[in-house]
Amino acid sequence: MTTTISPELMIGSQAPRLTSLPPLSLYIHIPWCMKKCPYCDFNSHEVRTERGDMPEAEYVAALIRDLETAVPQVWGRPVVSVFFGGGTPSLFSAQSIETILSTVRALLPLELFAEITLEANPGTFEMQKFTDFRAAGINRLSVGIQSFNPRHLKALGRIHNGDDALRAIEIALRNFDNLNLDLMYGLPDQTLEQAQTDIETAAASGASHISAYHLTLEPNTLFHRYPPPLPDDDLTAEMQLMIEQTLANNGYENYETSAFAQPGREARHNMNYWLFGDYLGIGAGAHSKISFRDKILRQVRYRQPKAYVEKTRASTMDAGPALLEQREVGRNDRAFEFMMNALRLTRGFAIETFLERTGLPITSIQRQLDEAEQRVLITRDFQHVAPTLLGRRFLNDLLQIFLPEKRIG
Known part of the structure; x- marks a missing residue:
């Protein structure tokens, strides 16, 4: 672990003290997905089922050890939200998700009506599985639709098509009344009319929350190395205005740059991020921000799943969690x-x-x-x-x- 001390602390200036601690969320990273998308820079790893390289039980055990060693840093603080992100967390079984949440409830005071979100992709939808996710304690689903257009989905490297997306929404709404759809605009060769069809389809779906992101070419992605033909800035600006107007006409409030919600359905987990709340992140590559009265710490877990699992085996309650990096926010x-x-x-x-x-x-x-x-x-x-x-x-x-x-x- 490396620890960075800010310059002002080195010269002895006193850090400002907090009069109260902010709300606390829990982020749980599950790093595997069926296929690595060419635009994705998240810490995700493609599953190669023939090699059996998604050690689900082993990884769940590592998450539990990670949480156990991290709990002393947030002891007694209520958790307002839990978010399973990835990767594609819905690749894991409902039993694994239930095991993790049972441990969370045993170790932390989870609020009675805490928002508990699971990310899912349309290519992994099964009716019974999502019924079981709801029974396991998930009460909000976030589905990575990205587009309903088959040509754009193919360009984005997605494993689902438009019909799969519509079916996934139907299944989700049978089990969850709090549903987010992730969409993207500014896609390769996308027209304004095509972007409008996507957003109108999402708005008509009945989802309580819609996230609409501008496709960006992130470093260390295939799209960054081999850029596809993207709409110019003027056209993407038109798309943004159209999206804002269309969703406003359908009763969604644009409460954050890329987020739109029906009344009272803002994402509590993300609101905590945006208002500089605290979050404990467990899992491969997870980030944390944890406040104390006299300091604010940022932490990063080991990124590679194998290294993460190995490091958590060596962690202890006394030594604390296994961290790749920790620094104080000056x-x-x-x-x-x-x-x-x-x-x-x-x-x-x-x-x-x-x-x-x-x-x-x-x-x-x-x-x-x-x-x-x-x-x-x-x-x-x-x-x-x-x-x-x-x-x-x-x-x-x-x-x-x-x-x-x-x-x-």
Whole structure:
């Protein structure tokens, strides 16, 4: 494990203290998928069933050991949400998911109505399996549709087609009344009309939440090495406006840059991220953010599943979890990390929340707030800060104002 000490701590300046600890979520990473998509930069590994290289039971045991050794860091704190991400967590059996959740409930005070989400892909849908997931304790499903267009699905390397996507939604809605659909736009050779058909199909499905992401070419992906023909910036901007208008007309609120929800169906887990809440991440490559009264830590688990399993075997309650990296979030980074997340929210944030989550007074970024307001990128009063429509359209420009280097200079 490597530990990085921020420069201000090295010179002895006192870190700001938190008056209260933020809400706590739990993230559980399951890193296997049926096929690695060419645009995906997540820590996911393609299953090769003939080699039997998805050691489900062994990995579940490793997750449990990881959680047991991490619990002392968050002892007694209630968990408001649980998220099974990947990869494709729905590849695991409902029995494995139930075993993990039973351990969570035994070790942590899980809130009575905690949101518990499982990610799934249409290519892995079976009616009985998803009935069993619901019985195991999952109460929210997030389905990676991406598109209903067979040509675009093929270009994205997906293993399902449009009919599979519609069938998956039908099965999901029989078992879950809280359903998210992930879609993408700006796809290879996609037209505005095709993007509109996708979003209208999603809106008509009855899903309570829709996430619409612009396809980006991430480093270390096949698409980055061999870029496909993508729509230009003007066309993708038209797609974004069309998506926002279509979903608004269908009763969805655009409460975050890429997230749209029916009233009261915002993702609690993601809202906790965006408001600089805490999250304990277990599983291969999982990230954590854990606050204490006098410090905020960020942690990373070992990325490769085999190494992760081996390292968890050697971890102990006294030594703590097996970490690849741990660093303390310094004073200068706290404000930026908070703003980087909270300014994604259409409604912005309460100034009181900034103080609670960072330990810093809002005056610590007074000059940056003044600049953002002068450039009409935010609105604010004595209680609240929110991005303007211009600020949401040029979010990167807005966030650059709060970069630590800019503040130090």
